[in-house]
Structures are given as structure tokens and as C-alpha cells.
Amino acid sequence: MTNDHIVRRKLSDEVFDRLAGMITSGEIGTGETLPSERVLMERFGVGRPAIREAMQALANLGLIQISHGERAKVREITARSLVRQVDLAAQLLLNASPTNLDHLKQARRFFERGMVRSAAEQATPEDIVQLRDALAAQRREIGNVPAFIRADMLFHRQITRISGNPIFEAVSEAMLSWLQAHRTDLLIWPGNEEVTLREHAEIIDRIAAHDAEGAEAAMVRHLDRSADLYGPRPTAG
Amino acid sequence: MTNDHIVRRKLSDEVFDRLAGMITSGEIGTGETLPSERVLMERFGVGRPAIREAMQALANLGLIQISHGERAKVREITARSLVRQVDLAAQLLLNASPTNLDHLKQARRFFERGMVRSAAEQATPEDIVQLRDALAAQRREIGNVPAFIRADMLFHRQITRISGNPIFEAVSEAMLSWLQAHRTDLLIWPGNEEVTLREHAEIIDRIAAHDAEGAEAAMVRHLDRSADLYGPRPTAG
DNA sequence: TAGGTATACTGATCATACCAGTTCGCGTCA
DNA sequence: TGACGCGAACTGGTATGATCAGTATACCTA
Numbered sequence: 001m002t003n004d005h006i007v008r009r010k011l012s013d014e015v016f017d018r019l020a021g022m023i024t025s026g027e028i029g030t031g032e033t034l035p036s037e038r039v040l041m042e043r044f045g046v047g048r049p050a051i052r053e054a055m056q057a058l059a060n061l062g063l064i065q066i067s068h069g070e071r072a073k074v075r076e077i078t079a080r081s082l083v084r085q086v087d088l089a090a091q092l093l094l095n096a097s098p099t100n101l102d103h104l105k106q107a108r109r110f111f112e113r114g115m116v117r118s119a120a121e122q123a124t125p126e127d128i129v130q131l132r133d134a135l136a137a138q139r140r141e142i143g144n145v146p147a148f149i150r151a152d153m154l155f156h157r158q159i160t161r162i163s164g165n166p167i168f169e170a171v172s173e174a175m176l177s178w179l180q181a182h183r184t185d186l187l188i189w190p191g192n193e194e195v196t197l198r199e200h201a202e203i204i205d206r207i208a209a210h211d212a213e214g215a216e217a218a219m220v221r222h223l224d225r226s227a228d229l230y231g232p233r234p235t236a237g
Numbered sequence: 238m239t240n241d242h243i244v245r246r247k248l249s250d251e252v253f254d255r256l257a258g259m260i261t262s263g264e265i266g267t268g269e270t271l272p273s274e275r276v277l278m279e280r281f282g283v284g285r286p287a288i289r290e291a292m293q294a295l296a297n298l299g300l301i302q303i304s305h306g307e308r309a310k311v312r313e314i315t316a317r318s319l320v321r322q323v324d325l326a327a328q329l330l331l332n333a334s335p336t337n338l339d340h341l342k343q344a345r346r347f348f349e350r351g352m353v354r355s356a357a358e359q360a361t362p363e364d365i366v367q368l369r370d371a372l373a374a375q376r377r378e379i380g381n382v383p384a385f386i387r388a389d390m391l392f393h394r395q396i397t398r399i400s401g402n403p404i405f406e407a408v409s410e411a412m413l414s415w416l417q418a419h420r421t422d423l424l425i426w427p428g429n430e431e432v433t434l435r436e437h438a439e440i441i442d443r444i445a446a447h448d449a450e451g452a453e454a455a456m457v458r459h460l461d462r463s464a465d466l467y468g469p470r471p472t473a474g
Numbered sequence: 475t476a477g478g479t480a481t482a483c484t485g486a487t488c489a490t491a492c493c494a495g496t497t498c499g500c501g502t503c504a
Numbered sequence: 505t506g507a508c509g510c511g512a513a514c515t516g517g518t519a520t521g522a523t524c525a526g527t528a529t530a531c532c533t534a
Contacts, residue, residue: 008305008495011518024329036484047519049286052485056290060297061326068245069484069527077330079340082323089298089322092261093314103316103402110405114351165340168347245526248487273515284488289516306495306515 011046012053018044019054023063023074033071034064061085079170090178101182108175109223112156113216115172119162120207120215127162128208134158135200142193149180155200159207199225248283249290255281256291260300260311270308271301298322316407327415338419345412346460349393350453352409356399357444357452364399365445371395372437379430386417392437396444436462 019040022028035043040051055072058064062081064072075081094101119127138151153176160168199222206215256277259265272280277288292309295301299318301309312318331337356364375388390413397405436459443452 020329024332038484041519049289049518052286053289053293053517055485056293057297060294063326063329066485067527068486068525071484077326077333079330079337082326082330085326086319086323088257089300089314089319092257092300093316093319095261096314100316103404106400106402107404110351110355114347118347163343165343167340167344275515286487290486292516303516304495305517306497308515 010053011050012057015040015044015046015050015054016057019058020063023058028074030074030076033073036071079167080173083170083174087174087177090174091181094178094182104175104178108179109220111171111175112159112219112223115160115163115168116203116207116215116219117212119159120210120212123162123207123210128204130161131155131158131204131207135197135204138200139197148193152196153177153180159203162207195225196222247290248287249294252277252281252283252287252291253294256295257300260295265311267311267313270310273308316404317410320407320411324411324414327411328418331415331419341412341415345416346457348408348412349396349456349460352397352400352405353440353444353452353456354449356396357447357449360399360444360447365441367398368392368395368441368444372434372441375437376434385430389433390414390417396440399444432462433459 019034022034028034034040034055037048037051037055041048044051055064055066059066059072062075062085063077065075066072094104123131134151134155138148138155141147141151153173156176157169157172160172199218203215203218203222206218256271259271265271271277271292274285274288274292278285281288292301292303296303296309299312299322300314302312303309331341360368371388371392375385375392378384378388390410393413394406394409397409436455440452440455440459443455
């Protein structure tokens with residue numbers, strides 16, 4: 001039996017902590033550069049592998065950016081960089097089982113329902129203008145399927161933006177990109193663009209009228225329609 | 238001007254892809270072991286650093302587990318392992334600015350509101366029994382602050398569990414642990430346990446009655462109370 | 475002064491050696 | 505004969521040094 005509790009920390013973990021501390025404490029601000037690997041190994045009194053492993057880990061977290069030939073730069077952490085960090089693993093998770101995909105679709109429905117309701121409650125006239133602009137931009141992309149889908153995603157993100165919370169924006173963006181990668185929901189064929197645009201327009205109208213219930217209902221109809229096109233899958237909740 | 242598009246992929250990235258492919262394709266199933274580093278470097282015709290960097294990255298993603306002396310084991314990807322992956326970065330993000338903390342609190346309110354509404358709509362009698370059990374378990378922990386908080390978190394997670402969606406469970410668990418680390422919301426002092434328990438009880442009653450509106454209102458009151466205790470902070474939405 | 479090139483710096487990769495855990499079989503002893 | 509224990513042969517972890525390959529900069533030239 002191994003001692004699961006007594007984990008011997010690797011050397012690179014210590015280095016990781018020290019570097020992370022230098023960054024989070026502000027000693028090295030956003031955009032500034034870290035010392036070179038060779039300098040760090042001398043300062044910390046460790047070998048180069050320890051430094052490199054720690055810095056790779058920091059790069060994987062999105063805290064720093066490493067480029068060949070340049071010194072590592074400190075990057076800003078945002079909600080978006082957080083979801084980007086998890087992007088690959090999320091794809092793998094979705095590929096692992098179709099059940100996971102169903103769960104994500106359900107999560108998205110949950111998210112969009114609440115989001116549009118919140119938007120209806122607190123949308124300002126400027127928000128409405130932006131939504132209508134996004135809708136018009138999407139209409140201009142009819143015929144260009146990839147651009148139309150991009151505009152579609154932008155519309156939904158615009159709704160989350162009304163909340164003023166970047167976490168919601170990042171979550172919306174991530175969910176949509178994951179679903180898109182699996183060619184499900186949110187997929188638009190030629191011929192269906194008008195339906196999509198009409199539904200979006202109604203959602204905007206409900207938001208503009210501060211009709212939370214109506215906006216939520218319109219959003220649910222919108223999401224269910226695209227889901228139904230892939231066969232009637234009885235989704236819970 | 239650097240060519241942002243023409244990024245020269247690192248060798249370890251290629252190795253990473255091949256290893257990730259071996260895992261996701263099922264060639265190496267969950268629980269099985271990867272070949273040793275020395276075997277892999279020979280098979281792929283690369284040096285040990287390339288293998289190590291790739292495997293460290295896989296470990297950071299939570300795809301494999303590396304232990305000194307043993308061969309790397311493939312781990313199952315779950316929604317929970319996904320959030321664990323961003324756990325550290327999330328902490329840093331929250332520490333970076335109090336605004337981020339507000340955003341997270343808002344996200345949690347959003348999440349719990351919708352979740353309890355969904356729970357009220359689809360809760361089965363067994364779900365209600367489990368909720369009441371969780372409440373009783375929490376009552377038994379009065380006097381033991383850490384255990385009481387743990388039980389509190391478990392109660393909220395229990396609500397998400399009704400959805401049957403592991404993503405919701407993982408999100409709930411993550412949000413609560415992040416907020417707890419910042420000693421905000423959800424924090425209970427001695428003397429307030431009874432209030433918390435009473436509010437939880439009412440939430441359960443509303444869920445049992447399939448009263449979505451009432452359950453949501455009760456949950457909002459519950460969350461706002463603990464928030465107010467930290468000073469009246471006008472949160473949007 | 476503008477341009478380009480040489481040089482010194484950076485990270486990327488490799489080879490090798492050695493340290494430090496884990497596993498497992500072989501030999502010893504009861 | 506069986507159980508114990510020790511060690512050999514794995515495993516990953518770390519250090520060192522060399523070399524390759526990008527980048528930035530200072531210097532020199534036109």
C-alpha cells in the first residue's frame with residue numbers, strides 16, 4: 001500500500017510556486033518578462049529541467065507565454081484564458097461518450113434560459129441597439145455558412161454580455177465552440193437561415209419589452225428547434 | 238512583426254498528440270499504463286525531454302497520473318477533473334481583482350437560482366428524502382464549523398445532483414470551494430447555523446411542493462442573507 | 475542616417491549520467 | 505515447504521553539458 005497522503009513534491013513544484021508567487025505578488029507585472037532559464041537555475045540553485053518543467057506548467061496554465069528565442073512574458077489571467085486552458089480536455093471528454101455531449105447540451109439550455117431572462121430584466125436601450133446590429137450583421141452573412149455560424153455565436157454572446165459579467169461571456173463562448181466542434185445544435189444549413197433570424201428577432205423583441213418569461217420561452221423554442229432537427233431526443237430538465 | 242500564424246510546433250507537441258491519440262482512441266484504456274519514457278523515446282525517435290514534456294502536459298490536463306517509480310497510468314476524464322485542472326488558475330484570477338470575485342458571486346447566484354428551479358420541477362420523492370437526510374446530517378455538525386460548512390456545500394451539491402448532470406455537480410462544487418477559499422458567502426459563524434438550517438429546510442419544502450418560483454425565491458433570500466452580512470454590496474442582476 | 479550583418483542572447487533538443495522510488499523474483503532461513 | 509527479506513532491474517526525477525535554432529541588438533558599412 002502506498003502512502004497517498006505523503007506525496008513527495010517534485011523540485012519543479014517548488015520552482016513553480018516561487019515563480020507563480022513572483023507573478024501573483026506583482027513583482028513581475030503583466031507584459032513583463034521573466035528572467036531567462038539559465039539565470040533562474042542559478043538563482044534558485046536547481047538544474048535546468050526543474051526550471052523548464054515549472055515554466056511549461058505555467059505556460060499550460062496560461063500564466064506566461066513562452067516563445068523560442070524570447071524571454072517568457074507574463075500574460076493576464078482572464079475567465080476566457082481559463083476556459084481556453086480546459087478546451088482540449090473538454091473536447092476529449094465530449095468525445096469519450098455521447099452522454100457527456102447530452103449533458104453539455106442540457107447545460108447550455110440551462111445557461112441560455114437564465115441568461116436571456118437576466119438580459120430581459122436589465123437590458124438598456126443601447127444593449128437593444130447592439131443586439132439588433134448583431135442580428136443585421138448576421139443577416140448579411142446569409143450564403144456564407146461559416147460566417148453565418150460565427151455571427152450566430154456572436155449573437156448569443158451578445159446576450160450574455162448584457163450581464164456585464166465576463167465569466168458568462170467566456171462560458172457562452174466555450175460552450176458554443178465545443179458544441180460546434182461536434183456539429184450539433186447551433187448548426188445551420190442553407191435554407192434555415194431565415195428561421196434562425198426570425199427567432200433571434202423575436203428574442204430581441206422580448207428582451208426589449210423586458211418580458212423575461214417571453215424571452216425565455218422564445219429562447220427555449222429556438223434551442224429546441226435546432227435540437228429536434230437531429231432527431232427527437234428526450235432531454236431532461 | 239512576427240508571424241503569429243506560422244507557429245513552429247514544438248517536438249513535444251507532436252509527441253503529445255500521438256500520446257493523446259493513443260489514449261482517446263482507446264488503444265490504452267482507462268487504468269492501463271503507458272510505456273516507459275525510455276521505450277517511448279525509442280519508439281518515437283525523439284529524446285527524453287520531448288517525451289517528458291508531453292507527459293507532463295498530459296498529467297497537467299489530468300489525463301494521466303505520473304508517480305515516481307511507477308509507469309504513468311491513464312485516468313478517466315470527468316467534468317470534475319476538468320474543473321480541478323483550472324482550480325489554481327481560478328484562485329489566481331480571483332485574487333487578481335475583487336471585481337472578479339463579485340463576478341463569481343453573481344455567477345453562483347445565477348447558477349443556484351436556475352438549479353433550484355430545475356430541481357423543483359423534476360425532483361422525485363427519493364430526491365426529497367436525500368435532501369432531508371443531507372439537512373439532518375448538517376444539523377448534526379452544529380458546533381463543528383469546518384464540518385458544518387462541508388455539510389452546507391454538500392447540501393447545495395445535492396440540489397444540483399437532482400439534475401442528473403455531472404457538469405452541474407462539478408460546477409457547483411468548484412464555485413463553492415473557490416468562494417470558500419475567499420471566506421465569502423456561504424461562510425457560517427457560530428450562532429447562525431439555525432438560520433441556515435431553517436432556510437435550507439424551506440428550500441427543501443418548496444422543492445418537494447414542486448413550487449419552482451417559491452424555491453427560487455427562497456434560495457435567493459438564502460444567498461442574499463449571507464452576502465449582506467459582508468456589507469451591503471449592490472450586485473447587479 | 476539607413477540598412478544590413480554579426481554576435482550575443484534566448485529557448486529547444488539531445489545525450490549521458492546518476493539519484494530515488496517501486497516492483498518482483500530469487501535465495502535464504504525457519 | 506513456505507514465508508520473509510534483500511537486491512537487481514525496472515520506473516520516473518534531476519543535473520550537466522553540448523548543440524541547434526530562433527530573436528534582438530549593437531555595431532559597422534554604405
